[in-house]
Amino acid sequence: MRAGLLVFFAAIFLTSANVSAQEEEAIPLDSVVKPQFPQTPRWKPKLMPGAGLNFAVINNRQEVRGLYKPGLNFHLFYLHRPWFAISGEYTYHFRHDAAPALADIDSWNADLNGHLIMRIGESETYFNAIFGVGYLYWNSVYVGPNSAHTDFASFSYGMNITQRWVGANLGAGFSYQLTKRMSGYANFKVRFASSNNDLFSISDTAFQFGVRADLSKKDKSLDTASKDKKDPGITLNERSPKYKAQKKGVSGMAKFKYRWLKKRQR
Numbered sequence: 001m002r003a004g005l006l007v008f009f010a011a012i013f014l015t016s017a018n019v020s021a022q023e024e025e026a027i028p029l030d031s032v033v034k035p036q037f038p039q040t041p042r043w044k045p046k047l048m049p050g051a052g053l054n055f056a057v058i059n060n061r062q063e064v065r066g067l068y069k070p071g072l073n074f075h076l077f078y079l080h081r082p083w084f085a086i087s088g089e090y091t092y093h094f095r096h097d098a099a100p101a102l103a104d105i106d107s108w109n110a111d112l113n114g115h116l117i118m119r120i121g122e123s124e125t126y127f128n129a130i131f132g133v134g135y136l137y138w139n140s141v142y143v144g145p146n147s148a149h150t151d152f153a154s155f156s157y158g159m160n161i162t163q164r165w166v167g168a169n170l171g172a173g174f175s176y177q178l179t180k181r182m183s184g185y186a187n188f189k190v191r192f193a194s195s196n197n198d199l200f201s202i203s204d205t206a207f208q209f210g211v212r213a214d215l216s217k218k219d220k221s222l223d224t225a226s227k228d229k230k231d232p233g234i235t236l237n238e239r240s241p242k243y244k245a246q247k248k249g250v251s252g253m254a255k256f257k258y259r260w261l262k263k264r265q266r
Contacts, residue, residue, distance in 0.1 A: 009109075044216065048077040050185070052210015054091050058107050059163065059204055060137045063098035070094050073208050085115040085128075091206070101144025102161075105121040111169055130171035134191055137201070138163045149170075167193030167203055181214045 054071040057063070075089035089111040097103045113132030120127060127225030142155040155161065156207045186209050193203040 029080040039145050043082060045081075045082075046214050046216040047214045048079060048183075048214050048216075049257070050071050050075050050210055050212025052185070052208055054093070054206055054208050056091070056093060056206035057204050058093055059136065062138070062140070062161070062163065062204060063102060063105070069096050070205070073210060075212075077212050078115075079117075082119075084093070085117060087111075087113050089113065092221065101142055102140040103143045105138070105140040109134050113169055113171075125176035126172065126175045126177075127142070128175065130169065130173060130189060132169045134167050134169050136163070136165055136167065136193070151220075165193050165203075167191045178211070182211060183214075184211050185209070187234055187261060189199040 052073050054073040055068040056071060057068055071091055071093040073089060073091045075087050077085055079085045091109050091111070093105075093107045096104060096105050099128075111130045111132055111134040113130050116129040116131075118127045119125075139160065142159045142161055143157060144155070146156045169191055170188055171187055171189035172186060175185040177185050179184045187207070189206045189208070190202055191204050191206075192201060194201075
């Protein structure tokens with residue numbers, strides 16, 4: 001009987017010592033480096049100046065049967081959301097003559113437009129609907145005859161004609177992302193206005209082609225994606241020897257690392 005008691009107490013002592021040793025070797029889960037996953041970056045507005053060519057039929061109320069005249073377009077494009085932008089534009093039309101008797105025509109217009117932007121599939125091409133208001137300055141010299149049989153009966157030779165009016169803009173266009181900082185665009189616009197209390201109708205049309213640059217600074221804090229190109233879903237911390245050792249030595253329990261489980265995993 002004494003021999004049985006000695007064996008019993010010896011077994012209890014060895015079990016307690018083994019559990020104490022396991023508690024000392026246990027690695028807290030709080031010290032384990034948790035895997036990091038890429039986060040969706042928050043949208044940041046972009047300021048994009050642009051310039052291009054403008055071809056327009058200008059003030060067709062005066063330039064009868066006018067052709068498309070060249071000019072330059074400059075604008076500041078503020079991309080507030082991926083689907084909405086605001087642009088302030090200035091367009092200068094080169095000096096030209098027009099039928100039936102208008103010479104040395106000088107004109108420009110300023111616009112404030114909104115853009116509704118829609119991406120076409122997964123491509124780098126975007127469609128945008130344009131709406132806004134515009135101001136036109138138009139000046140010319142009348143060089144035709146002073147005759148009651150013409151539409152310019154109230155004009156005399158050498159008379160200076162000036163018009164200023166505000167109109168509504170409607171249009172549509174496409175843009176394409178050329179590089180990370182540069183995009184090209186092509187727009188078609190129609191301006192509606194009224195002069196001398198007549199009908200509110202189309203006053204001029206324009207085609208625009210140009211490029212715009214992205215001047216916004218890149219936010220490095222948003223670059224949370226992995227730098228490991230082989231497996232972008234695994235961060236560098238997960239590949240470190242320290243992380244692998246801790247992950248291998250910790251079982252599913254909260255506090256203990258069981259030696260028998262470690263041996264089986266081998």
